[in-house]
Amino acid sequence: MSNSTAIIDIGSNSARLVIYEASSRYGFHLICEKKSKVRIGEGAYAKGGYLQPIGIKRAYFALREFIKTIKLYSVTKTICVATSALRDAPNGDEFRKWIKKELDLDIDIIDGKSEAKFGAIAGLNLLPIQSGITIDIGGGSSDLALIKNCKIIDTYSLNIGTVRLKELFFDRNRPLHEAKEFIKKELEKLP
Incomplete structure (x- = not known):
């Protein structure tokens, strides 16, 4: 497939694979989408904060299946990012290195501000908004971005995620x- 890109997003709850093909200089066409509850x-x-064997095993098998799909579509570029679960885990880098060795997949563990920025870019591209706040509530964190006149003004990442609070x-x-006190302390980090 000519000029196609695969993007893998590893979150606390799920891993997603999307494959896009460039349809023009700035346009992309979705050709495949998969999700796994890892x-x-x-x-x-x-x-x-340590990743546990059961979650590691599920993530490995999901990523292995994603790699098979990527090869099936003859993807030219693969980007893989991981969010809160891996960035907060003391053994997150160990997992990243193990996946590189086993599956030859490079995982970029992104910080919360980058995660918030990507959410804001998606919002700006997909929604008819010029100003507002995007909020991505994940398993490990909630990531926010302030948008004014179609520009990202600031980003924030709070350790308020569904899995984190539950556990x-x-x-x-x-x-x-x-x-409530834990959530309040996190919210106090906002200006």
């Missing part, structure tokens, strides 16, 4: 006020 962050937040508070039956 839940790589499962159990991590309750264990010091730190609700799975442990901690009092609701503790979860």
Whole structure:
């Protein structure tokens, strides 16, 4: 396939593969989309952030299937990014190196501000907005971007994600006020 790009996004809950083919200088046509519920962050937040074997195994098998699909479509360029689960995990870099060795796949572990920026770019390209705030609520983080007159003014990343909150508070039956206090402290990071 001429001039096609595969993008893999590894999040705390799911991994996604999209393959696009350039249709013009600035246009792209979606030719394939796959999603796998890898839940790589499962159990991590309750264990010091360390990725656990079950999530690692699911992620490996999903990525292996994605690589097969990428080869089937004869993709010319592959970009793979990982978000909160890997950037927060003390063994995230170890996972990245292992995947490189096993699957020859380079994973770029991006910071929260980059994650927020990519969400804002998607919003600007897909929605009829000129100003506003984009919010991407993920498993490990919530990433926000302030947009004014079609320009990204600022980005923020907060450690408020669905998996993180579930494992730190609700799975442990901690009092609701503790979860609220945690969220409040994170929100205080916003200007």
